[in-house]
Amino acid sequence: MVKFDQNSFSLKGKVALITGGARGLGKYYSIALSTYGADIFIVSRKQDGWEEVQKIIESNGQRVEFLSQDITEPGAADKIINAVIRQFGKLDILVNNAGIQLRNDVLDFKDEDWLKVINLNLNASYFLAHVAAKVMSKQRSGKIINIGSMQSYRAGKRIFPYAASKHGILGLTKAYADALAPYNIQVNGLAPGYIMTDMTKALQEDPVRGPEIKEHIPSGEWGVPEELMGPMVFLASSASDYVTGVMLPVDGGYLLR
Template sequence: MNMVFNKDSFSLVGKVALVTGGASGLGLNYSIALSMYGADVFIVSRSQKGWDEAQKLVEKNGQQVGFLQKDLTEDGAAEEVIQAALAKFGRLDILVNNAGMQIRNNVLDFKDEDWQKVINLNLNALYYLSHEAAKVMTKQKSGKIINVGSMQSYRAGKFIFPYTASKHGVLGLTKAYADALAPYNIQVNGVAPGYIKTDMTKPLQEDPVRGPEIKSHIPSGEWGVPEELMGPVVFLASHASDYVTGVMLPVDGGYLLR
């Protein structure tokens, strides 16, 4: 594949991106970033929280947005989601598997149903959605799948067992899918956010012990902000990354170096 690199290499004009959990948290930043570079965005979430705000921000970038309220862990959800995106926009070029959850508990108290819940959303739903998207992308001989990993794709999490297992699984699945889909000109990569300042991590940032501990572990000395994930996602969604596949890109200020 001969590539000519120019300013349009990062352009997503004419592309359609599906972002799970794309109306809140880091997912909203991915939706904004992709629309900023010209993609229309289809957002799936379990509730309608943040939809108005997401619509405003995507439309402000001159792009269209579609929504579907769906629990991704339901039987048949993946097919329904992909069909809804196709019904709205007629095509699918980029899938961002962002939706996820985390449950904490001590090792001996960890509940079976909490294990099931986290694995079902973070790993199983991501697999089924990638599988359905692959059926569309292989036909058109192009596509980008971007999986959201975590520092727990690499490290232990002694209170978040299913989360750690799921995010290790996401890393493995990213590699396996990248290998399998490469002949169809589909790239499968991931981003692994480090410690990012969000509402969800606020208690951790303010924790008198854990807060400073994390900060001292980051070579850059600072927690990241959500905007710092926007560039990497645009890169992985664009032609600029056509020869990059099977990679989980840590966006962590160097956290994993120590």
């Protein structure tokens, strides 16, 4: 019989790799997992936010290591996973968080912008999951958490590559969940709704779209980053061992309407 208690949510002794884990929502994922006992490995192209998140993680009593790396470069996935193993000796949790959104009118969208978004949001997630799965399969355990979006389900008429990449993340999550289940690896996704961050500030303040979005949310309010932390811990912990192939919306009910 599976035992359930407070330790079911504990991440003590676990190692989590989080792409883009020092800024934006990624920072909150790093803090959440370290709060429950995980050591953290953060990879990002720039070092923005490293010092701040390091202080918080270490105040939680956990270790954190960093790697400055463009995750879209050829061979980056192998380099990153090897660095995690070198520093910590194992990898238990992968959070594919890093992403970008570029917008333009349909007839003006640039080919290079399409490739930039797809390479970061989808291709890099695939390659990292592929290499991580090789490590986790030997351990016969692991959690891969892909960050989706409301655009995993909906159209985005000015953010074509973003919508395509997040639909792709949903498909990738399901396919990997099915393929890796025999290795005791759970693959799930987290789909943030409209969350108040610096990145969404312009949208919040838009005189047309701001009120439209708020009216569309049954709770009547935008979310805050802290509301993603509990679902992240759940998906990373043994409490979710019988959950796989799910994209969990944390959206205040936005998708209901």
